[in-house]
Amino acid sequence: MGTLVTLHLPPGSPITEQPWVITFGSLDETEDWEPIVCGPYEHQHALALARAVVIDDDLMAVVEPMLALDGVAAIRREIDLARDATDDQDDFEPLVAQEYPGEPPEPAEVLAGWRRIAGRLTT
Numbered sequence: 001m002g003t004l005v006t007l008h009l010p011p012g013s014p015i016t017e018q019p020w021v022i023t024f025g026s027l028d029e030t031e032d033w034e035p036i037v038c039g040p041y042e043h044q045h046a047l048a049l050a051r052a053v054v055i056d057d058d059l060m061a062v063v064e065p066m067l068a069l070d071g072v073a074a075i076r077r078e079i080d081l082a083r084d085a086t087d088d089q090d091d092f093e094p095l096v097a098q099e100y101p102g103e104p105p106e107p108a109e110v111l112a113g114w115r116r117i118a119g120r121l122t123t
Contacts, residue, residue: 021039
């Protein structure tokens, strides 16, 4: 069984509306291969896909938001916000595996999610 790592967000967090990526890598230090990054996906799709891949394999999946920032100033603002937030972080109860989505989405559902992501990114 592998490991799934993700942000623990408070309910209703606007970050869940961002596109999400999954980075898959080896849990075994003796394996020598480069991690792969997949996405973008909608938040629940990313969690379900990552869980389905690592559940029967010694892999690590890191599920994280992909911030679509349009330039250096926007990136610096986001970095400043992240730095400032380290002092204000709240502790949240850990999620148990059953709270993650069950079955991974079908390819058609992923494509529909990509269309929704593209719509949000272009408006």
